Amino acid sequence: KTPLKQAATSQLVLAERPSESQPLTTPPKGKEAPPADPWTPTSNLKMLISAASPEIRSREQRKQETNSPADVLQEKHSLQEHFLGDEYEKSQPSRKEKSLGLLCHKFLARYPDYPSTAQKSYICLDEVTEELHVERRRIYDIVNVLESLHMVSRLARNRYIWHGKHNLPQTLQALKKVGEENKYIEQIQLIKKREYEHEFDADGEQKEETASSLGSSEQSEMPFVELPGVEFHAASVNGRKYKSLRVMSQKFVMLFLVSTPQIVSLDVAAKILIGEDQLEDLDKSKFKTKIRRLYDIANVLSSLKLIKKVHVTEERGRKPAFKWTGPEVLPNSQDTKLEATSTACSPPVSESSRSKEHCSKNLFPSKGKQNFTRHSSLIKLIKSIENDRRKIQSAPTSPVKISTSTYQSLPVFPSTIAQLPAISKPQPEAQPKTAEEMQMKGAPEVVPKPEPIQQSLGVCPVSHSSVSPVILPHPHSGVSYAIYLQPSQAHTVTTYSPSFMLQPLPCANVTGINSNNSKVLNKITTEEGDNQIAMAEPTKPLAAEERPEMKSETSSQRCLKRSLALQENNLIKRHRSDKESLGTSLTFFPSGYLIPFTHCTHGNKADSSSKEKAGLCSLQHPTYTSPITGVIPMTASELKTVNIPAFHITPLNIMLAPNSIAAAPVLSNTCLNSSNSNSVQNPGSSALNFMLQHIGLVPAGVQVPANPVVQHVPISSQPENIIHNSGNTNVQEGKVRTNCTLAVAEFTSPPPPLNESHFLSSLQPSAPKEPQEPQAVTENFFRTPGGPNSGSSLSANSDGTERTSQGTLYIPQRKLEVSED
């Protein structure tokens, strides 16, 4: 019934080339391809565009509709005859033209992203299938994942409601939360670790599986994550109904939202999605099926522009993965938000939070240590900041009452902001309960101005509170840097910090801190340090050419991975046991340092309760408790691997008095941002400016543009998000290749004033370069002020360690390969 592709194709070919005497064999694609490959990126784009355009679409349909091969042939023929070399010609219904992604595009084209909330728009499956000329089955695939995002919901048979993206923010936030609670990060780590261990097959030694710590915890059959206003309609209340695709899709999205390089490889995703039920069963077929489904899901998510396909390259070659390209989802800190609301009398938790809580409880009942306790000072700081931010956001416009719901995030959808006001008004009678939700979007400010922020920050008890770094994860790029500046003491302390790498530096030595904490820390760090140092073993070359001078370092890296993987558990356990004390009486902080939050994830394993002390994470996290000065040298090859469990960058920790200042915006690298040019000025920049000015790095009138370096200033309550960094990620997406090296210098003394240009250049050395152009970029961030060779702060030591002349150290090189298809 359906026009057979082969038939059409061969006929076409025959028609074109009578001389060819290959009747029914698959026609060599070379035939029609050369003139104008219909599926080059360009044509693909064209296709998409046409799909979006009603007229063209219908025309297209008509064409496809023509079941008569003759017609098609005719058309094709003429097309090719008359438009030789012309890039447009639909060509036969190739497989791609039937792809779910394309279909999804067509589907989406039928409905507005933000339909009027006034009246609901319905979707009739019959119509759709007819108009789009697809089997019903396919529509289900699309609808199902749309359902998972609450972009549609089912009403009844053949009947769905189109919500568009109105719910997307909430959905994503909810999903992120659930994902966090599900400890997906840890699961990911576990899987990756196992992959690693698999590599080093030849070791059966202390296989002290971490499984014990993790495996047992998960069990919950995660049901479909619902949204307050968008419950599953119809009688499908029954539980077990929510099967795969919907839930799978949600889980998949969760993975993106929780993992810090927002990149998820297919196999990892598949394993996690499978393994949730039964741990580790190498069921090949099951795996394959899962992968298939993931592709399906990924296709529609791609159509939604939420993700895009990339490749991660690691030792074993490259594997398919997807990168989140959707909106950032801020961590929701409901606690502060609730109290911040105008409502004096403690109203019950907002519908949304409630439902989310409920949901997550259901999902992950076990160790639900819901109530966090933050370091008091931290809480203050956070609240203060959030409060201010809130003010700022609502200030410019009307004194809108921002509801308790969590969505007062920074503008994530610059392009859609205009539409927000429309949806800010609650739906009249539809869902009384959801009214609250609906209004939460109340007028987010487009571009928070720097000044307000500064003021607000100024209000913060900066000088009194204990240090709490403000972390600014960059939404799209992998690296985030936190600046721990400690005006008065940094100086003293840093003096002690040798910039040698791999040299364990017991905290106690630096500052005579006495607490047992320090002992513990010391112990831990030492071990870690030993391990790191101890290793030495031949390495595989790989991207060595890029950094010849680092060759020697590779070996240790490699060993490190493994060793860390092995001992990770121990560290974690130990760490955990000490956690309490650490959390309460910490007196040392990293300082005078730019700390790349590169992959400090281990500590969070089995540590669900540490979520709170966001600002203190660096203290609690094993990674940070290891006062290894400098950086572990790494090679490009090492960096390539995404989330190598064992990979660690350990910054120096320095004991500081509790009253140190903690302004700490994070600078994220710009390496990956070549394509993200749409950023807007945001609070991040203000924070940075404030901080810099406050500290004297930048003269008080100068503003450092945040874009694209600095993003918002969320005081995250989820360390994982910040901590997990993607630094060591090699992504291939497109043909863009970026190779960047980041240099971080420590401010050894009250930094000398910098002029703006200098600062800027330090920040974004690559700015002048063409953003979209494939190229290699090497840049140094933050050279030592006044330091000698500001241009070559990086140098290799005889021992292979990398360091800079002065107090500058660091910088692992990051090689990011981005290649789009």
Added chain:
DNA sequence: ATCTCCCGCCATATG
């Protein structure tokens, strides 16, 4: 060969 993933059988759910 591997990566993608379309197709459609057929078990279930729904009405």
Added chain:
DNA sequence: CATATGGCGGGAGAT
């Protein structure tokens, strides 16, 4: 019971 949904996995196009 007739349909609507939607797991699932073979196997073929794309690379």
